[in-house]
Amino acid sequence: MLFKRLLLAALLTAFTSASQAANNDSWQMLQKAAVAAHALSYQGIFVCQSGQQSKSVEIKHLFNGQHEFARNVVLDGLPREVLSQGGEVVIYNPKNEKIVIEKRRGQNMFPAILPTDLEAIKANYQLKFGETERVADRQAQILVLDAKDNLRYSYKFWVDSEYGLLLKSVMLNGKNEVLDSMAFNQLTLISAVDLDWFKPKIDAKKAYVMEDVNTIADKQEATHWRLKALPEGYVKVDQMMRAVKGKASPVTHLIFSDGLASVSLFIEPLENGIKPRNGRSLVGNTSFYANVAGNLQVTVVGEVPEATVAKIANAVVFVK
Amino acid sequence: MTEQLSALADNEIKLADAEHLLASMQANSPAAEAWSRYQLIGDVMRGTPTLSPDFKAKLMAKIDSEPTVLSPNASWFKPSLGADNVEAKSGSQSMVWSIAASFAAIFVVGFMVLQAQVGDPSLNASVASVETTTQAIPAEYLMAHQSSAPSSSSYYIQPASYTH
Known part of the structure; x- marks a missing residue:
């Protein structure tokens, strides 16, 4: 009887620690994805979808060991460009005959949509492993980030099994409907460190104006x-x-x-x-x-x- | 804002702390007016005087320390040599009254603004319920939200209400 009890206790402990370990592993993978988006150099094309609208975006991201540079060009519709250096974001936004230059503080530009400090997320969401899937010709592990209550949406992240980079992310409501999605359909890592690409394409026929600071x-x-x-x-x-x-x-x-x-x-x-x-x-x-x-x-x-x-x-x- | 400006005048807040105050006033004068009116309403509602509490005392002390200037008319009515003290007293007495009058004026103006804005019963009635009908999200708030707290898709996709 005592032996049976001990066995049960041991099994329970083993089971709990195993699920705990899996839980920790999933958070570690998410942590890796959060860092990889900043620390890797890559280029590709991703599709951004929100509501009825969808845009293809060309991205080039470079980390030279010290600083981070990224240029995002919207390929559909108006040629909007988003350049970022660290957390500073500058948007070249075509409006009528002008290009309006807007400054932002960006912390959530795809694929760097996760904060590197996950503590707040851990408090409000649960994370578990999903299936594996192929995205942009890469093998990906799905991580499901479920909201702990109805005060926030849930997410699904496709993380590159080799590089740890976020390949796809979707936002889901309580009915499991996709509200928003971003996904690479083409991605390569780069090793060059030159920066001659880090500039907007200037349209000489248009006036460039700074957005009013308000x-x-x-x-x-x-x-x-x-x-x-x-x-x-x-x-x-x-x-x-x-x-x-x-x-x-x-x-x-x-x-x-x-x-x-x-x-x-x-x-x-x-x-x-x-x-x-x-x-x-x-x-x-x-x-x-x-x-x-x-x-x-x-x-x-x-x-x-x-x-x-x-x-x-x-x-x-x-x-x- | 009036309260803060008077506090600023009384050295109760540092100039550095009031930087935003001055900046906002310089940026837009109609806005500054509206904002000061708003502050005034707040002051009246809280029952705090628009000027700092010891403003009057300080002002009176300043007046007392000032040399009394006698008007020719007054001295013509009271030509006796011993009348100087009496003159000084009645002079500051009238000052007290004019200060009291300006306080009253501030209060009356504040109260009128308050009546116009808060006392309107239709406003109070509308507090009770929030319409459940859906409406388009006002573009000015959506834009303001996205410019300070952009979502990851808003860098590339603008709301339909966005005007080009």
Whole structure:
């Protein structure tokens, strides 16, 4: 009897540690994918699909041991170009007869869509191994990143079995429908370190203009609002004052993240003579929610389920 | 903003901390006006005076330390030599009244703005429910979201509402 009990205990321990090990292995593989996207040099073509739209993008990414350079050219429709150096992103965006130069802080450009610190993701998602599949002529291991609750979407990642590079990623809603996908259909590693390709293709016939800077950092303590409990796993990552088109006064803009998804919260005073906005919608992977809190118009937008934008909007309390 | 500017004037906040304040005012003057109006509403709602609490005391101390200038008219009415002290007193007394009047004016203006914005019952009624009908996501907010927190597809695919 005692022997049987011991055997059972030993088996249980073995089983638990085995699944733990598999669990750790999957996180290690994801960690490797997060790093490989920055640390490898590669070029290829990937297809980006969101809602009804789809674009092919040519990418060249170089890591010279110290710095990271990438150039992405949209091959379909308008010839938009995205150049990045480290976390600095510059977009050459054709608009009418002009090219507007936009600056961004990019941390999630495919295939580098994962943060290198996975702690926040570990807290909010579960990871398990899926099947193996062939993508862009490469063998890939599928990793399934399931949301722990209905406040975020789930993901599937195809990781190159040899290089560890992310070959494909899809975002799924609770009904397992694909909302967004990015996938290489052609990929090669490169060893050259020259940088003569790292420049935009200049169209001499067009005027190049810088995008208007319409935000300033907001380090001030909020006096007219405060936040109640946020949806689980979301933390504030940024706050600024922003001039919004058609608004007389600057709008407070806060950004929340759960490690993968981002949500924007806009707080502004209700304007005299302008009807307050109340409503919600879901377009593709983007949810929108607007309501009124006391004297404030509250607007929330993000690539998250509707429940999350509603919770963030309802966390705003007007301080009298 | 008025409160902060007065705090700035009273050296209660450092100039460096007020940098954003000045920048935002310089950037857009209608915005600055609206923002100061907004601050004013907040001040009135919280019941805090627009000026810093000890503003009046400091101002009075300054006035007291200033030499009293007697107007010719006043001295014509009170020609006696011993009247200087009386003059000084009535002078600062009228100052107190004008300050009190300007406080009242600020309060009245603030209250009027407040009535127009908060007191409107239709606004309060709309707080109760959020329409469940779906609508297009307003482009200005979507653009603002994507410019500060871009999703990985938004670098290449722009929302349909984006105007070229």
